[in-house]
Amino acid sequence: MTPSLVVLTDFFAVTNRALSYAAGLAVPLDAQLVLLHVRYDGMPVPAGYGGQHTPRGERKTDRALLKLAAEQTVPTEVNVAEGFLPEALTEAVRRHHPLFMVLGRPSDATESAELFTSVVMDLLRHAPHPLLVVPPVGWDAFPPRRFLLAVDGEPFAFADQDHQEVVRRLLSATESTLDVVHVTDDTRARPADGVVLATVRANDLVNGFAESRLHEVYSPTIVGGVLEEAARQEADVLVLVARPHSLLGSLFHRSVTARLIQESPVPVLILPAGE
Known part of the structure; x- marks a missing residue:
């Protein structure tokens, strides 16, 4: 098909x-x-x-x-x-x-x-x-070459196995790279070494995800940190994982996801996570 x-x-x-x-x-x-x-x-x-x-x-x-x-x-x-x-x-x-x-x-x-x-x-x-x-304006790069996945350090799995394949197919079709950003703000402590990397590798989004492509940053706000890193990376697409139920303070809390959708100057790919 x-x-x-x-x-x-x-x-x-x-x-x-x-x-x-x-x-x-x-x-x-x-x-x-x-x-x-x-x-x-x-x-x-x-x-x-x-x-x-x-x-x-x-x-x-x-x-x-x-x-x-x-x-x-x-x-x-x-x-x-x-x-x-x-x-x-x-x-x-x-x-x-x-x-x-x-x-x-x-x-x-x-x-x-x-x-x-x-x-x-x-x-x-x-x-x-x-x-x-x-978004209506602000992005110019096409085809996209740099994808940036924002994660909160908590384990996640996609609602459907096919959703996982979306990123893999996009990366392969456009010959793009995938980097990951994790933001620590004033209310969230930095996870133990290796924890964030493990959550990404567990989903097999790319073959052999390299530790050098994980970017740990501090920002007063999650939204600000993600967008600043996206600008620094010159990302063409921002990838978010939307949890059906997430705790206040999570990167994927409804209000944070909503603000990233509103404020991102580049296209945002939202992938639903499972329960």
């Missing part, structure tokens, strides 16, 4: 940029694209694109989607769904078995950023599947 990437589209320019990024990744991954459009689900949509649920508006949406699919450089199909976004994504995962979903982050206006982050966290809770969030 040809692998696929499911791209959520609402016709905003930011989404189109995310679509271009997804299409670029689809080439080395030898994957096809699926444009997923969910009829108005409480999120803002451009005027005239079916927001009022009129037959004329919905026909215009369908024509625009087909045109958008035809313009892509890789095989692309259209999936128009009704109802709520989490349910639509769950069905898209069941039907298309994507490597990951792709979602474009809107501008940094506070209201839209908070709404977007709330949607992403809701999706991770109800439709746990790898999700790539592409």
Whole structure:
């Protein structure tokens, strides 16, 4: 079966940029694209694109989607769904078995950023599947060459074995490297030697992960430390592991994950962890 990437589209320019990024990744991954459009689900949509649920508006949406699919450089199909976004994504995962979903982050206006982050966290809770969030501006490197995985030092395992393969396939397809950052802040002590490295090696994300690629840093805040190390490493993609239930102070606590999604200047790949 040809692998696929499911791209959520609402016709905003930011989404189109995310679509271009997804299409670029689809080439080395030898994957096809699926444009997923969910009829108005409480999120803002451009005027005239079916927001009022009129037959004329919905026909215009369908024509625009087909045109958008035809313009892509890789095989692309259209999936128009009704109802709520989490349910639509769950069905898209069941039907298309994507490597990951792709979602474009809107501008940094506070209201839209908070709404977007709330949607992403809701999706991770109800439709746990790898999700790539592409920021509107600020990143230029393509294809990505440097991936940076942020870990909290606690053992983790992915919710699905296939999720582990996402990183391996991306690294192989783009001939990229993987580094790991662990941040110690004012509330968290540094783990014993070897503990963080063991949590990474236990998941076999790469063959023979080298100790030199683990970066232990101190920062007053977890978010600040991760983003500073990402800048120092000139990372092209930030990778996060989203735990379904995490303790306050964990790197993957909901508020920390949300801020990294909002503030990262480079795409963020979120991988759901198991219980």
